[in-house]
Amino acid sequence: MNTKNIVLLIIIAIIFIIPFFMYNGLGEDEGYFGGSDDAGSSYIEENNPDYKTWSDVVWEPPSGEIESLLFALQAAIGGLIFGYVFGMYNTQRKARDQK
Amino acid sequence: MHIMEGYLPPFWCAVWYVLAIIVVAYGVYQIKKITESNDEALPLLALSGAFIFILSSLKLPSVSGSCSHPCGNGLGTVLFGPAVTAVLATLALLFQALLLAHGGLTVMGANVFSMGIFGPFCGYLVWKALRSMNVSGSIAMFFTALVSDLLTYVMTSIELALAFPGANMLTTLAAFLSIFAVTQIPLAIAEGLLTSIIYDYIVKARPDILVKLNVIPEEEVGAN
Numbered sequence: 001m002n003t004k005n006i007v008l009l010i011i012i013a014i015i016f017i018i019p020f021f022m023y024n025g026l027g028e029d030e031g032y033f034g035g036s037d038d039a040g041s042s043y044i045e046e047n048n049p050d051y052k053t054w055s056d057v058v059w060e061p062p063s064g065e066i067e068s069l070l071f072a073l074q075a076a077i078g079g080l081i082f083g084y085v086f087g088m089y090n091t092q093r094k095a096r097d098q099k
Numbered sequence: 100m101h102i103m104e105g106y107l108p109p110f111w112c113a114v115w116y117v118l119a120i121i122v123v124a125y126g127v128y129q130i131k132k133i134t135e136s137n138d139e140a141l142p143l144l145a146l147s148g149a150f151i152f153i154l155s156s157l158k159l160p161s162v163s164g165s166c167s168h169p170c171g172n173g174l175g176t177v178l179f180g181p182a183v184t185a186v187l188a189t190l191a192l193l194f195q196a197l198l199l200a201h202g203g204l205t206v207m208g209a210n211v212f213s214m215g216i217f218g219p220f221c222g223y224l225v226w227k228a229l230r231s232m233n234v235s236g237s238i239a240m241f242f243t244a245l246v247s248d249l250l251t252y253v254m255t256s257i258e259l260a261l262a263f264p265g266a267n268m269l270t271t272l273a274a275f276l277s278i279f280a281v282t283q284i285p286l287a288i289a290e291g292l293l294t295s296i297i298y299d300y301i302v303k304a305r306p307d308i309l310v311k312l313n314v315i316p317e318e319e320v321g322a323n
Contacts (some may be wrong), residue, residue, distance in 0.1 A: 003226075005299070009149075009293075009296070010209050011289075011292060012180070012292050012293055015286075015288065015289045016159050016160060016285075016287050016289065018162055019160035019161060019162050019164070020160065021314040022162060022164075023164055027145070031164070032164045032165070033160055033165065034165050034166065035120065035158060035164050035167070036165050036166065036167040036282045036283075037100070037103060037166065037167075037201065038103075038277060039100045039104075040102070040259060040275065040278050041102075041103045041106050043274060043275065043278060044106055044259065046264055047263065047265055047271070048159045048263050049106070051263070053103055053105030053106060054108075054109065055105045055203065055204075055205045056104060056107060057104045057196075057200040057203050058196075058197060058204060059197065059198070060204070061199060062196070068199075069197060070198045070199050071156050071158075071199065072156075074152055074153075074156040074191075074194055074195070074198075074199075075153050075157065077149075077152055078148075078149040078151075078152030078153035078156065079148075079149070079153055081145050081146070081148070081152075081168075081299055082146060082149040082153060085142045085145055085146040086300070087220070087273060088142060089142075089300075089301065089305050090304060092305065093303070093304040093305070098182070
């Protein structure tokens with residue numbers, strides 16, 4: 001990790017911390033920090049009252065807890081594979097540099 | 100960028116399905132070809148897919164006041180091209196459609212088209228254009244990832260505006276863009292920065308694979 005990358009990572013963190021300061025104290029009940037996917041669906045419902053959704057999801061997580069479990073699982077699967085390949089590349093790089 | 104299950108009329112579901120299937124099928128063919136001719140491609144392919152898996156699971160806050168998720172589709176686009184990225188994005192979208200009620204099977208074609216095809220394809224054009232102007236790999240990667248992410252959300256807005264044009268399709272498009280694309284701007288910038296860091300790392304660790312995949316020219320190896 002060189003300095004440039006550390007600075008970039010800090011900038012990334014700041015980008016996501018700013019909204020918490022901008023909308024401090026406001027929550028889902030006031031219409032903040034909701035998902036844009038849901039906002040899109042609500043817009044369709046409001047402007048097309050005659051439209052009937054014609055199919056339904058195969059399965060829905062029964063609660064917010066289960067949903068966050070599955071989201072964490074998705075990130076964990078990705079993280080495992082990602083870390084494995086990165087670790088492998090790191091070792092190969094060291095082996096190459098020692099030659 | 101997920102269009103929710105049921106929120107797209109059957110006609111449009113079919114249109115996007117047809118387009119998506121053609122590209123995904125070509126992507127599968129390309130993956131077969133690449134992995135057969137190059138043993139080193141598989142870990143990198145797994146890395147690109149894993150990156151999409153991680154990033155698309157993170158719902159992040161935006162200065163617009165709502166939350167959205169990045170796509171992670173820029174990395175695969177640069178390393179393997181848009182068609183292969185379409186296959187990788189399909190895997191992540193399937194996971195979310197089946198287990199998380201995000202998106203769905205009938206809208207799969209539309210969601211694959213935005214996140215797996217249109218976004219990456221626009222990103223690919225940016226990559227090619229910047230690289231032909233001798234812009235460095237890390238900077239070109241930043242813009243490629245930014246564009247792939249942002250244009251994914253623009254495409255979602257277009258898909259919805261086409262299906263629900265209302266009185267005036269352009270006003271409707273503007274409304275969807277303000278919901279999806281505006282929220283996405285800071286996320287796309289952050290995704291660009293992160294993808295650029297990852298790209299940098301891969302170039303330093305294993306430039307030989309990138310040369311084999313024609314991502315970077317031979318002369319660039321060892322230059323940084």
